[in-house]
Amino acid sequence: MKDEIQTPADRSANLKGMGCxxxxxxxxxxxxxxGNYVDDIKLDGMLVGDFVRSxxxxxxxxxxxxxxxxxxxxxxxxxxxxDLEPLGLHWMPTLAGDKQMVLADGKVLFQGQEVxxxxxxxxxxxxxxxxxxxxxxxxxxxxxxxFRALDPDAPVLREDLAGQTEGAHGPRRHHNHIFxxxxxxxxxxxxVLDEADVVAEEMVYYHRxxxxxxxxxGCVASMDKVTGKLTLWGTFQAPHxxxxxxxxxxxxAEHNIRVISPDIGGGFGxxxxxxxxxxxxxxxxxxxxxxxxxxxxxxxxxMSTAFARDYWMNGRIAATKEGKITGLWCxxxxxxxxxxxxxxxxxFPAGFMNIxxxxxxxxxxxxxxxxxxxxxxxxxVAYRCxxxxxxxxxxxxxMVEVLAIKLGMDAAELRRINFIREDQFPYQSALGWEYDSxxxxxxxxxxxxxxxxxxxxxxxxxxxxxxxxxxxxxxxGIGLTHFTEIVGAGxxxxxxILGLGMFDSCEIRIHPTGSAIARLGTISQGQGHATTFAQxxxxxxxxxxxxxxxxxxxxxxxxxxxxxxGSRSTPVAGAATAMAARxxxxxxxxxxxxxxxxxxxxxxxxxxxxxxxxxxxxxxTMKEIAFASYNQAIPGLEPGLEAVSYYDPPNMTYxxxxxxxxxxxDVDTGEHKVRKFYALDDCGTRINPMIIExxxxxxxxxxxxxxxxxxxxxxxMGNHKTATLMDFFVPTSWETPHYTTDHTVTPSPHHPIxxxxxxxxxxxxxxxxxxxxxxxxxxxFGLVQSHMPHDQWRIWKIADDLGLHG
Amino acid sequence: xxxxxxxxxxxxxxxxxxxxxxxxLIHFLRETLNVTGPHIGCETSHCGACTVDMDGKSVKSCTxxxxxxxxxxxxxxxxxxxxxxxxxxxxxxxxxxHGLQCGFCTPGMITRAHRLLQENPNPTEEEVRFGIAGNLxxxxxxQNIVKAILASAEQLNAMKEAAE
Numbered sequence: 001m002k003d004e005i006q007t008p009a010d011r012s013a014n015l016k017g018m019g020c021x022x023x024x025x026x027x028x029x030x031x032x033x034x035g036n037y038v039d040d041i042k043l044d045g046m047l048v049g050d051f052v053r054s055x056x057x058x059x060x061x062x063x064x065x066x067x068x069x070x071x072x073x074x075x076x077x078x079x080x081x082x083d084l085e086p087l088g089l090h091w092m093p094t095l096a097g098d099k100q101m102v103l104a105d106g107k108v109l110f111q112g113q114e115v116x117x118x119x120x121x122x123x124x125x126x127x128x129x130x131x132x133x134x135x136x137x138x139x140x141x142x143x144x145x146x147f148r149a150l151d152p153d154a155p156v157l158r159e160d161l162a163g164q165t166e167g168a169h170g171p172r173r174h175h176n177h178i179f180x181x182x183x184x185x186x187x188x189x190x191x192v193l194d195e196a197d198v199v200a201e202e203m204v205y206y207h208r209x210x211x212x213x214x215x216x217x218g219c220v221a222s223m224d225k226v227t228g229k230l231t232l233w234g235t236f237q238a239p240h241x242x243x244x245x246x247x248x249x250x251x252x253a254e255h256n257i258r259v260i261s262p263d264i265g266g267g268f269g270x271x272x273x274x275x276x277x278x279x280x281x282x283x284x285x286x287x288x289x290x291x292x293x294x295x296x297x298x299x300x301x302x303m304s305t306a307f308a309r310d311y312w313m314n315g316r317i318a319a320t321k322e323g324k325i326t327g328l329w330c331x332x333x334x335x336x337x338x339x340x341x342x343x344x345x346x347x348f349p350a351g352f353m354n355i356x357x358x359x360x361x362x363x364x365x366x367x368x369x370x371x372x373x374x375x376x377x378x379x380x381v382a383y384r385c386x387x388x389x390x391x392x393x394x395x396x397x398x399m400v401e402v403l404a405i406k407l408g409m410d411a412a413e414l415r416r417i418n419f420i421r422e423d424q425f426p427y428q429s430a431l432g433w434e435y436d437s438x439x440x441x442x443x444x445x446x447x448x449x450x451x452x453x454x455x456x457x458x459x460x461x462x463x464x465x466x467x468x469x470x471x472x473x474x475x476x477g478i479g480l481t482h483f484t485e486i487v488g489a490g491x492x493x494x495x496x497i498l499g500l501g502m503f504d505s506c507e508i509r510i511h512p513t514g515s516a517i518a519r520l521g522t523i524s525q526g527q528g529h530a531t532t533f534a535q536x537x538x539x540x541x542x543x544x545x546x547x548x549x550x551x552x553x554x555x556x557x558x559x560x561x562x563x564x565x566g567s568r569s570t571p572v573a574g575a576a577t578a579m580a581a582r583x584x585x586x587x588x589x590x591x592x593x594x595x596x597x598x599x600x601x602x603x604x605x606x607x608x609x610x611x612x613x614x615x616x617x618x619x620x621t622m623k624e625i626a627f628a629s630y631n632q633a634i635p636g637l638e639p640g641l642e643a644v645s646y647y648d649p650p651n652m653t654y655x656x657x658x659x660x661x662x663x664x665x666d667v668d669t670g671e672h673k674v675r676k677f678y679a680l681d682d683c684g685t686r687i688n689p690m691i692i693e694x695x696x697x698x699x700x701x702x703x704x705x706x707x708x709x710x711x712x713x714x715x716x717m718g719n720h721k722t723a724t725l726m727d728f729f730v731p732t733s734w735e736t737p738h739y740t741t742d743h744t745v746t747p748s749p750h751h752p753i754x755x756x757x758x759x760x761x762x763x764x765x766x767x768x769x770x771x772x773x774x775x776x777x778x779x780x781f782g783l784v785q786s787h788m789p790h791d792q793w794r795i796w797k798i799a800d801d802l803g804l805h806g
Numbered sequence: 807x808x809x810x811x812x813x814x815x816x817x818x819x820x821x822x823x824x825x826x827x828x829x830x831l832i833h834f835l836r837e838t839l840n841v842t843g844p845h846i847g848c849e850t851s852h853c854g855a856c857t858v859d860m861d862g863k864s865v866k867s868c869t870x871x872x873x874x875x876x877x878x879x880x881x882x883x884x885x886x887x888x889x890x891x892x893x894x895x896x897x898x899x900x901x902x903x904h905g906l907q908c909g910f911c912t913p914g915m916i917t918r919a920h921r922l923l924q925e926n927p928n929p930t931e932e933e934v935r936f937g938i939a940g941n942l943x944x945x946x947x948x949q950n951i952v953k954a955i956l957a958s959a960e961q962l963n964a965m966k967e968a969a970e
Binding site: 023026027028029030031032033034035037039040042073122123124210213214215216263264265266268295297298299326506526527528588690691693697698699700701702724725726730732733734736738739 | 807817826828829833836837840841842843844845846847848849850851852855882883884886887893897898900901902904906907908909910911912913916933934936938939940942943944945946947948949950951952
């Protein structure tokens with residue numbers, strides 16, 4: 001018998017379980033162009049919707065003339081706020097406890113805001129209709145600067161909030177003020193700062209940018225008037241939450257709404273929120289009785305849905321003369337645009353910004369964040385980031401560099417003497433988190449050794465000497481970063497969005513012949529869930545991953561979950577998967593014991609079977625057990641072999657990493673060349689190394705874009721200056737650096753399989769790393785802080801300001 | 807608006823249809839012919855998700871009027887699968903080397919890689935990076951795409967040698 005001569009190692013390899021670089025099952029359809037993205041959906045009689053958008057950043061809407069548009073061939077309807085008002089849908093709640101206009105209700109607050117929704121037979125007719133709608137505006141004074149927005153005489157943006165001194169997150173102290181969020185011990189921190197040997201102070205700005213997945217946002221709404229059922233296909237990172245929110249907003253009973261996320265062409269946080277296009281498509285489908293599709297253009301996408309960052313972080317960091325950090329203070333002014341549509345857990349209006357003490361043992365800290373309205377698009381989403389962790393990591397990794405300059409210390413050494421030590425875990429941070437596990441010193445030493453850090457510093461010293469001697473015009477920057485992420489939101493006790501607890505789920509059914517289907521509350525947008533979650537099940541219950549179908553995204557079939565963002569799929573749904581698998585394994589053990597005629601405790605799991613302890617020749621494979629579970633009457637057990645787990649994590653997970661970038665900078669042109677980028681990630685247990693490396697390459701490239709050129713820019717009139725890919729920098733293969741990946745493994749002690757999540761780490765870690773490389777190149781010439789993105793002009797300007805152009 | 811008659815060869819088959827003259831090739835492919843491999847990622851010819859092969863050249867079908875395709879030979883990613891339904895060499899190498907994640911850029915990227923390897927069967931890494939710079943990918947950081955294309959070149963050349 002072939003099976004019996006196989007070693008346990010052979011049997012284990014056949015499973016393609018955790019730890020192997022299993023090839024992706026998704027790729028067979030994607031490489032043939034057979035994916036099914038929302039714009040690929042075509043239904044009988046389907047109509048297309050498109051928006052009339054505001055050309056102004058702040059204006060009153062005095063008239064909307066739709067008659068001409070309705071005469072355009074193919075145009076069936078034009079919706080305005082007046083049409084939505086009777087349904088109570090002209091405004092909608094945001095994820096942050098604010099409300100947002102679905103269609104302009106008397107005024108507009110940002111350029112590109114949705115004013116009217118044209119429904120037509122095809123996209124060309126819809127575009128003609130949009131062009132034919134005439135809107136009269138009366139311009140109002142524009143505020144794009146969040147500091148100016150808080151001046152006493154600043155224009156009032158949100159007239160709907162007049163007189164409301166209490167917001168969703170506490171008192172509002174100004175008409176453009178949204179909230180103040182404070183964490184930590186202010187008094188103790190200020191005392192430490194007052195008495196410290198050394199205090200470094202700096203304003204660190206993390207500019208406004210955008211997730212820009214290659215596929216824009218969109219949906220197809222289909223209201224079946226006969227059954228009363230609404231089906232909504234869409235680019236949703238959280239389909240179950242969309243169903244609940246859609247039910248609450250529309251009044252349609254939740255069982256009559258089916259939300260389906262088909263294949264999603266990248267999300268990165270852009271597809272978490274609820275957008276006016278979804279509401280308008282649903283209403284249009286109800287009004288016309290036909291399915292209605294709405295898909296953003298790239299311009300719509302960059303102008304209206306989901307900006308990210310835009311944090312002005314004013315920091316003070318205190319230390320002893322020897323470089324031991326004694327305290328950290330931060331005040332952030334957060335530009336939220338015209339509506340507060342940030343995607344953060346309810347109790348965290350500035351997300352997990354309070355992870356800003358980073359990888360360091362800082363005894364006392366204080367953070368305050370002020371959210372402010374301006375005439376810019378709403379959003380503030382977690383762009384490849386767990387709720388503002390990117391901002392926090394950038395802040396602390398810049399502050400440490402600024403402190404190193406003040407102390408005249410090597411920045412690698414300054415980090416080393418301040419890292420949280422391995423024996424301090426679980427570590428209680430000054431701003432309220434309990435870090436689960438880490439070994440920062442080991443990762444740091446491995447990284448420095450891998451890049452030959454000391455030799456690089458010697459080369460840099462020689463380069464500076466050569467530069468000063470006129471032998472070269474190129475500088476060398478060595479960018480360092482050690483980041484700590486906080487992902488896997490989260491424990492329901494403190495993490496919810498709009499009251500929906502942030503657990504996640506997995507349901508597994510084993511078929512009689514021993515193959516299986518698993519369904520999860522998450523949804524892949526490129527992460528390869530169908531590949532990796534099957535690997536977890538394969539290892540846990542001994543069914544080959546190739547025999548497991550994995551489904552997500554259909555709320556009629558998948559168990560309820562909060563979706564995929566904030567690197568939460570593996571920490572939360574991955575844990576649910578392992579727990580559901582373990583329930584199945586427990587039942588399988590009882591079945592095996594019955595079949596082998598021994599006591600439950602006398603059999604043990606061995607890769608893909610249960611064996612009688614001490615008698616390995618007596619066993620039942622999972623295939624045999626599956627068949628018996630359905631087809632043999634087993635006393636005391638129900639037939640079947642399936643389980644569901646709803647997993648509420650006891651804590652977040654804390655992945656970390658050490659990144660080093662070596663960058664050449666041409667002082668005269670401002671051009672740069674990344675010579676080396678080394679990324680060491682510790683994401684705990686590694687499920688699929690191939691996919692982890694791919695995530696690191698991709699996340700680091702988005703980080704490269706953000707640090708070196710990608711930004712959303714408005715002029716003083718509130719005109720959006722970066723609404724196409726002509727102006728919004730997305731790196732091509734030509735400028736993207738080559739990455740060297742590495743890892744250490746520090747499992748999470750509270751996660752069933754020890755995994756921590758990795759998708760966002762490379763974005764969190766690489767942005768400060770690239771930025772620090774630029775700063776490091778100019779450090780010998782007196783540069784302390786310069787705002788991102790470090791595009792060619794800004795780098796040239798740094799050199800010019802430092803007098804390096806002679 | 808009056809419609810024009812358009813006829814061309816798509817993945818080896820004759821196709822025809824009626825379209826307004828302003829119709830872009832990408833919309834005609836996706837919405838009239840239901841060929842949804844090529845995708846729409848922008849409207850300014852930057853992203854390359856809509857890349858198809860027209861008379862032996864890579865073109866971005868979001869900036870080609872359907873009339874310009876009349877009488878031409880057009881290949882999309884659907885035409886790069888082997889006759890027996892198995893993955894073509896480049897498709898297989900993208901899978902093998904994890905050259906895709908969300909899959910949205912993949913059809914355009916593979917179609918471009920197909921043409922690049924016709925133009926230059928032995929590209930260096932630098933030539934691959936330059937040759938696919940008209941196709942944006944937001945997920946992979948390109949490193950594994952480049953690897954996949956270099957591996958495809960090697961395999962295609964080995965097959966060619968074996969056939970000779």
